[in-house]
Structure formats: structure tokens, C-alpha cells
Amino acid sequence: MIEQGIFLVIVIAAVVLFSINVKKIIRNINLGRPLDRSDRPGERWATMLKVAFGQTKMAARPVPFILHFFVYAGFIIINIEVLEIAIDGLFGTHRVFSFLGGFYSFLIGAFEWLAILVLIACVIFLIRRNVLKIRRFFGVEMTSWPRSDANYILITEILLMTAFLTMNAADYKLQLAGAGHYIKAGAFPISNLFSPLLPDSEQSLMLIERFCWWFHIIGIFAFLNYLPYSKHFHILLAFPNTYYSKLEPKGEFNNMPSVTNEVKAMLDPSFTPEVLEPGKFGAKDATDLSWKSLMEAYTCTECGRCTSECPANNTGKLLSPRKIMMDTRDRISEIGKNIDKHGKDYNDGRSLLDDYITQEEIWACTTCNACTQACPVNIDPLSIIMELRRYSVMEESKAPASLNNMFGNVENNGAPWKYSPADRFNWAEKTQ
Amino acid sequence: MTELHVPTMAEMQANGESPEILFWVGCAGSFDERAQRITRDICKILQHVGIKYAVLGTEESCTGDPAKRAGNEFLFQMQAMTNIQVLDAYQIKKIVTGCPHCFNTIKNEYPGLGGHYEVIHHSQLIQQLIDDGKLKAEGGESFKGKKITFHDPCYLGRGNGVYEAPRRALEVLDADLVEMKRCRAHGMCCGAGGAQMFKEPEPGRKDVNIERVEQALETSPNVIAAGCPYCMTMLTDGVKNLDKEGSVAVLDIAEITARANGL
Missing domain, CATH: 1.10.1060 (Fumarate Reductase Iron-sulfur Protein; Chain B, domain 2)
Structure with a gap:
């Protein structure tokens, strides 16, 4: 009961804080001048599906495209697991979706594969930034904060995935031992490989399992609240941003209506200019x-x-x-x-x-x-x-x-x- | 070679005639000596295939493109509206331009100010003529086996998605078309766009046109093909600067087509 109470408080705090910061960003965006991008909804949905969901423009650079795709797919799909973790946390259950049986095993197995791919991709990303020092990641604007920001994101993702896999490894070992409420559920294609590294005592295993469980979920809530301060906010805004893309040919620059008004008045004395807001x-x-x-x-x-x-x-x-x-x-x-x-x-x-x-x-x-x-x-x-x-x-x-x-x-x-x-x-x- | 006669709109109207298409020459095509040769070649092609065309002559004026890209929207719209008045007075419906900047501006930015025309770039006209069998590559200089690399003008390629037409015009030559590492959507600017043509470059390590010509030279071409008078200036200067003018020619799509047909 105490655990559930603590979990509830953390969830509420994380969601409230995140909402406050997102609202500030929305307010800041709305400080901009009006621009009508409500036309052609069909084309806009198609652009969003292609560019944001489909990641088509990433393909121009194959290596980061594949690595980024692992992280992206991991982010979207592992969220299903986060839903289970959240329900377990709130209601004191354990692996609440395990009633799905064979499909549950498939899901957990898929999450493990994604988790290890995300982890490998993030390690390679860290190497690209800090060891290979790829030119694209440097430049006058890449001062210490943007460079640290990138590293924080990658390190956090590595820690989260490590916690997730370690949790599964401990859980799997407890399942095999038939310990307590650790019912046999799920498949662990990755974590069973290193579960022999964990201690054999049930008490230690439970401690590890619980620690990783809490670390993983608190980490996710903390990461969520880091987003509004970080370049990583793109994982949310990429979708509306591509929806509201400029759909005109790239070469076309907008004609300023305020200028049209004045030019028309200059060329044609009989023209009565529309009254536009001065700006x-x-x-x-x-x-x-x-x-x-x-x-x-x-x-x-x-x-x-x-x-x-x-x-x-x-x-x-x-x-x-x-x-x-x-x-x-x-x-x-x-x-x-x-x-x-x-x-x-x-x-x-x-x-x-x-x-x-x-x-x-x-x-x-x-x-x-x-x-x-x-x-x-x-x-x-x-x-x-x-x-x-x-x-x-x-x-x-x-x-x-x-x-x-x-x-x-x-x-x-x-x-x-x-x-x-x-x-x-x-x-x-x-x-x- | 028959003599070149360039009809003007005023002349056509006086004879009670109207052209199929208006050839919008542009400022570079009118005044720049190098670009004038491209302009005349476009006219030769039009005359060769028997298209009834005309130019505005002294009634033509800047589209306003360089003013707009430099941020002077007033001057752009003044130019645009005056040009639209002239074009509409002659009831122009279809326009071919020799410059991607004029092409982009008239096609995309004039409609919002009341000027609605069907606008094509000369490479698209050449492509159509080839596809319709009206234009071949015969009776002139042979480009067979020559290495040609095409430099995509920003306002034709990325700006308006026209990548195939100029390449189609080169394919009929039976030449060896080679692509630069940066081509099509990822092509690199010659350095003249955005009104850079009319100012000194900002301080830097290198001029953009030198960088671009170096990229072109990596393909060891006989010809660097262009489709824009500004690119022509920048690429020609770059080739000269790198002491390659003896071995590498910079030619417009229209010049190559005219030469291949002995015009």
C-alpha cells in the first residue's frame, strides 16, 4: 500500500510538472505572429505520416538512419511496457498483462530485442559524438550545454534500458525459482543471457528486481520532465511540426499582404487600402x-x-x-x-x-x-x-x-x- | 544556319498576331554578354522547331527576384505588379524563361499578386520538344562519349522539383553523364542565389563557387552543364580561377542543344 501511495504521488508530480512546462512552451509558441496552415488537411496528414512516422528524410544518411530507427521504434513500442509498469505500480499487481499468454511472451521478447538495440545504438551515438567527434556535432553554436544535453539524453537512455533488462533478468530468475508472486510469464531472449551473472539468493534478486523497477519508472518520469528543457523535445513536436509543414514549392516565398496593400495604393490612386493592423x-x-x-x-x-x-x-x-x-x-x-x-x-x-x-x-x-x-x-x-x-x-x-x-x-x-x-x-x- | 529573327510582342500585336509562347529573357539574359549567347541559342531552338514565339524586348523589366530575396518586398511587388500589367495587356498565357529565378518568381509568386501564367524553364521546353520528336541531337557537334556533369540550379531543382528535364536534354546526346556527389535535392548552390550575385561574399574560408567547381572537377568532366545565367557566371569564374578553362567548358543546356543540332 505504501509503495502504491508513493508511486501515485510520483505520477501526479511528474504529470503536473510536465503539463506546467508544456503549457509555457505552448504559450511561448503562441507569442508568434498568426499564420494560416489549416488548409489541405489530407496532404498534411500524409506529410506527417511520411516524414515524422516514416522517417523518410532520415534515409539520406543510412548509418544514423538505422541507429535512430532502433531508438525511435524502441521509444514508441516500449511505451506499451511502460503502461503495464504504471498499472502495476498503481494497483500493486505484478505483470498485469501476463494473462495475454503467448502474445505476452512475444511482446516482452520484442521489448527485450528493442531494448538491446536502443542500448547499442545509444552507445554508438555516444562514440560518434565523443570519440569520433563527427564534424556535424561541432560548430560555434555547439557550446557546452548543447553538447552535454546530447550526452545526458544518450546516457539516460542507456541507463533506462540497462535497468529494464536487469529487472527482467532478475524477474526471470525468480520465476524459475518459483519465488513468491513471480508467476511464469514472458520470454526473455536477451536478459536470460546475462541472468547467470546475478546472485542466486531470492532476497538479493527481489531487491535487484525492485530497485530496477523503481529506477526505470522514476527515470522515465524524470526524463519526461527533462524534455521541455532539452533538444529532445523533438520526439513530441516532430509530429505537429511536420503536419504544419510549408506545402508550397520551396522556391516560393510568401508575398507580404501589408506591402501588397501599400503597393496597390501607390499604383492605383482609386484603390482603397484594407485597414490592416499596423506592425x-x-x-x-x-x-x-x-x-x-x-x-x-x-x-x-x-x-x-x-x-x-x-x-x-x-x-x-x-x-x-x-x-x-x-x-x-x-x-x-x-x-x-x-x-x-x-x-x-x-x-x-x-x-x-x-x-x-x-x-x-x-x-x-x-x-x-x-x-x-x-x-x-x-x-x-x-x-x-x-x-x-x-x-x-x-x-x-x-x-x-x-x-x-x-x-x-x-x-x-x-x-x-x-x-x-x-x-x-x-x-x-x-x-x- | 538561317538568320535569327527575334519577334517582339509589340511587333506581333501590330500584325494582329499572337504567339504560342512568350520567351521571358530576364536581366542576365538581356545584358550579360555570356548569358546573351544562351538567350540567342534559346531563340535559335524556338525558330528551328517552328514555334511561334515572341519576346517583350524593351518592355521587359526585372521580375523583382533579387529585391525579394534581399528582403525588399516593396520593390519586388512594384516590379511584379508592373510586369503583370504588361503581360496581361498582351494576354500572355504561356511563358518560357531562360532563368530559374525568373521562372520561380513568375510561376510561384506572381499568382498571389494576380498574375496567372503557365511557366516553364527552357530545359522543360527542350525536354518536351525531344519527347515530341521535334528536336533531336543531329546535324551538329557530337557530344558522344564526352563527360558531362549537370549542376542543378537551386531554384529549378530544390526550389521547384525540376530534376529530370535538364538531364533528359543531355541524355539524347549519347554523352557520358556523370553526377557530382552533391546532386539533385542535395545539390550545392553556386553561391549566387539570394542576391549574393550583387554583393561581395561575407568573410569566409573560400568562395562558394570555388568549392562547387572543385566538386564538379572531381568527376573529371569535359563539360559542366548549367541551366541558369547566375550559375553560368559563378561556374565560369570558378573554372577560370582553378586554371581549367582550357580543358573544361561550362555550357548551358540550351547551348549544348543548339550546338548538337548545328544551330
């Missing part, structure tokens, strides 16, 4: 971005595929699309904290552009869409870069001087170079 053009701060860009910032798991394909970054420019996403998350989280501390209208005098992302970074972008193509969960760093450019040009006139010359040429000559429009057709007269 700035483009984005200076994270709250000037659309809610989708902010959702993407919380979805990013900092894998660096974007940056590794970015032509600017490849040639040593300051720009890194991953940094754009990480800066956006850091800034919107900071704004959220300011609201919690000082109220809704507090201004800390800082902004995403200049305090986090520099002019040099945004002007290095070739708008080539390599980053959006590379992202396994359809994050779009380019739209953030474009909003920052728009602010820089239309609100601050801070474009590089050569671009201002280009603007002048387009405006006066109808071409980005300084040629007379009267000479535009001269090419037809030349023979070669």
Missing part, C-alpha cells in the same frame, strides 16, 4: 516571427544536417542554419521567462536580430533551400533569415551597400545592373 515589416525579435517558426525552434534537435549542407557554412562563413534555430529558441524562452518574472509588457531591450543573430549571418545566406531539404522534420530556417532580412532592409535600411545599389538599379533601370532599359533588346542584334 513592423519583417522580424526584429522572436515574437515578430510566425508561431510556426517558433514551433520549429522548439522542434529542432540540433542534429546539424542543415548546417552540414549549407553552402555558406561549408565555405567558412559565419552562418549556420542550426544556430538560427537554436538562437530563436533561446530568445523566445528568454522572452517567456521575462513574462513569468516581470509581466506581459516587460521589455528587456534585447532582440533576436543583433543580440543573438548578427547581420553578417543573415547576409551570408544564398536562399538555396539546402537546409530545409536536409531537415528530417521539415524545419525552415530560411523563413526566419528572410524575415530578419526584411526587417533589416525595410525598417532599418541596413542592407549591404552593394545591395542598395542593386535596389536602385532595379527601381530606375528595371535590371539589377546599371544598364539603360533602352538597351535591353540589343542582344538580338549581335550575331555572336
Whole structure:
């Protein structure tokens, strides 16, 4: 009874704390500007199934694709086991699903296989990050916190899987000994291999079994509450984020309605402009971005595929699309904290552009869409870069001087170079 | 070779005629000397297959693409709306462009501002002509056995998913098509997009076009094929910079097609 009471308290605490933090993230995402992504639901579901569930964009890199698939499948499927553990914890039962008989054995066997695959994958991931030091995991934005974050996640998963398998090994040994309530249930293709390593005394085995059981389930609740602070939040947001993907061709950039309004009024004096809410053009701060860009910032798991394909970054420019996403998350989280501390209208005098992302970074972008193509969960760093450019040009006139010359040429000559429009057709007269 | 005559819309209208297709030349195609040769080759192909086409001539103006990518939405929309007025006054329905940037902008961004046209890139036109049997690779230079590698322009490939058309135009040559490590959806930009064409690159280790040409040279090609006047400039500069202009030619899909047909 005491055990069940303690378990209930832990469950409630974990769920309440997690809800509070998730609500804060949802509130922060909603600080973004409106953007309608409610169209074409069929295509959106299909995109989510393909990209998030099907992991299709991961396949471009086969080794991490296979390893990540083990961890992903493990995460989804082992949750069935967590359901059993939760019921056992709350009602004081033991292996409550064991009535399923042969199917239960199949399930437990499958969980064990997945657990060992997850464990192996995480060990390889740790080696890739810390021993092989794969280039993609480094870069200016990969400071000590993001690198530690990745290691914490991997180590936690290794510990959880180890606890799960050790628990099964002890349980299996107790089952064979016919001890207490340890009914014969399940199949243990992995844990029976190392169950001989465990002591033979029933008391020790029960202690091990109980310790691992508690360690595993408390670990899962702790991990759940670590998610909102971590890049690992992608395991939840990958699904809505792909659902709300940009469905237009990648080359298409949105036309700003506020500008259309003014341009129409300029070209046609009889045009009565719609009354639109006054606002700035483009984005200076994270709250000037659309809610989708902010959702993407919380979805990013900092894998660096974007940056590794970015032509600017490849040639040593300051720009890194991953940094754009990480800066956006850091800034919107900071704004959220300011609201919690000082109220809704507090201004800390800082902004995403200049305090986090520099002019040099945004002007290095070739708008080539390599980053959006590379992202396994359809994050779009380019739209953030474009909003920052728009602010820089239309609100601050801070474009590089050569671009201002280009603007002048387009405006006066109808071409980005300084040629007379009267000479535009001269090419037809030349023979070669 | 017959003499090239390039009809303008004004001329056609004066004769009470209308073209099947408008050829949108673009600023680079109009003013850049290297790109002008591509423009003329596109006209030669159109004339060769007997398509009734016209250009806007001096009535054409920048689509606004470089302004938009640089963040100047005002200037972009001014250009777009003025161009739409001109195109609509001539009742244009179908457009072929010689530039992926013009192609992308007119196809994707003009409809929201009231300009609705069927837009294709010249590589798609060439593909259609080949598929319809109207265009072959005969009567001109032979590319047989030559190593050709195609550089995907961002706004044609990733931007609009057109990967096959330019390759189809090269396949008929019986040449040895080789792909770079980074091709198609993972192709690498030449470095000119996003209005970089009109500014100095930000400080870095290397210029993007040098990196890209090095990747192309790994395939030891005779020809680097392009489909965009900006890529043409960047790749040509890169090849020169690496002292390879003697052995590696940078040619547009349209130039290759025109040469293969002796136009």
C-alpha cells in the first residue's frame, strides 16, 4: 500500500510538472505572429505520416538512419511496457498483462530485442559524438550545454534500458525459482543471457528486481520532465511540426499582404487600402516571427544536417542554419521567462536580430533551400533569415551597400545592373 | 544556319498576331554578354522547331527576384505588379524563361499578386520538344562519349522539383553523364542565389563557387552543364580561377542543344 501511495504521488508530480512546462512552451509558441496552415488537411496528414512516422528524410544518411530507427521504434513500442509498469505500480499487481499468454511472451521478447538495440545504438551515438567527434556535432553554436544535453539524453537512455533488462533478468530468475508472486510469464531472449551473472539468493534478486523497477519508472518520469528543457523535445513536436509543414514549392516565398496593400495604393490612386493592423515589416525579435517558426525552434534537435549542407557554412562563413534555430529558441524562452518574472509588457531591450543573430549571418545566406531539404522534420530556417532580412532592409535600411545599389538599379533601370532599359533588346542584334 | 529573327510582342500585336509562347529573357539574359549567347541559342531552338514565339524586348523589366530575396518586398511587388500589367495587356498565357529565378518568381509568386501564367524553364521546353520528336541531337557537334556533369540550379531543382528535364536534354546526346556527389535535392548552390550575385561574399574560408567547381572537377568532366545565367557566371569564374578553362567548358543546356543540332 505504501509503495502504491508513493508511486501515485510520483505520477501526479511528474504529470503536473510536465503539463506546467508544456503549457509555457505552448504559450511561448503562441507569442508568434498568426499564420494560416489549416488548409489541405489530407496532404498534411500524409506529410506527417511520411516524414515524422516514416522517417523518410532520415534515409539520406543510412548509418544514423538505422541507429535512430532502433531508438525511435524502441521509444514508441516500449511505451506499451511502460503502461503495464504504471498499472502495476498503481494497483500493486505484478505483470498485469501476463494473462495475454503467448502474445505476452512475444511482446516482452520484442521489448527485450528493442531494448538491446536502443542500448547499442545509444552507445554508438555516444562514440560518434565523443570519440569520433563527427564534424556535424561541432560548430560555434555547439557550446557546452548543447553538447552535454546530447550526452545526458544518450546516457539516460542507456541507463533506462540497462535497468529494464536487469529487472527482467532478475524477474526471470525468480520465476524459475518459483519465488513468491513471480508467476511464469514472458520470454526473455536477451536478459536470460546475462541472468547467470546475478546472485542466486531470492532476497538479493527481489531487491535487484525492485530497485530496477523503481529506477526505470522514476527515470522515465524524470526524463519526461527533462524534455521541455532539452533538444529532445523533438520526439513530441516532430509530429505537429511536420503536419504544419510549408506545402508550397520551396522556391516560393510568401508575398507580404501589408506591402501588397501599400503597393496597390501607390499604383492605383482609386484603390482603397484594407485597414490592416499596423506592425513592423519583417522580424526584429522572436515574437515578430510566425508561431510556426517558433514551433520549429522548439522542434529542432540540433542534429546539424542543415548546417552540414549549407553552402555558406561549408565555405567558412559565419552562418549556420542550426544556430538560427537554436538562437530563436533561446530568445523566445528568454522572452517567456521575462513574462513569468516581470509581466506581459516587460521589455528587456534585447532582440533576436543583433543580440543573438548578427547581420553578417543573415547576409551570408544564398536562399538555396539546402537546409530545409536536409531537415528530417521539415524545419525552415530560411523563413526566419528572410524575415530578419526584411526587417533589416525595410525598417532599418541596413542592407549591404552593394545591395542598395542593386535596389536602385532595379527601381530606375528595371535590371539589377546599371544598364539603360533602352538597351535591353540589343542582344538580338549581335550575331555572336 | 538561317538568320535569327527575334519577334517582339509589340511587333506581333501590330500584325494582329499572337504567339504560342512568350520567351521571358530576364536581366542576365538581356545584358550579360555570356548569358546573351544562351538567350540567342534559346531563340535559335524556338525558330528551328517552328514555334511561334515572341519576346517583350524593351518592355521587359526585372521580375523583382533579387529585391525579394534581399528582403525588399516593396520593390519586388512594384516590379511584379508592373510586369503583370504588361503581360496581361498582351494576354500572355504561356511563358518560357531562360532563368530559374525568373521562372520561380513568375510561376510561384506572381499568382498571389494576380498574375496567372503557365511557366516553364527552357530545359522543360527542350525536354518536351525531344519527347515530341521535334528536336533531336543531329546535324551538329557530337557530344558522344564526352563527360558531362549537370549542376542543378537551386531554384529549378530544390526550389521547384525540376530534376529530370535538364538531364533528359543531355541524355539524347549519347554523352557520358556523370553526377557530382552533391546532386539533385542535395545539390550545392553556386553561391549566387539570394542576391549574393550583387554583393561581395561575407568573410569566409573560400568562395562558394570555388568549392562547387572543385566538386564538379572531381568527376573529371569535359563539360559542366548549367541551366541558369547566375550559375553560368559563378561556374565560369570558378573554372577560370582553378586554371581549367582550357580543358573544361561550362555550357548551358540550351547551348549544348543548339550546338548538337548545328544551330
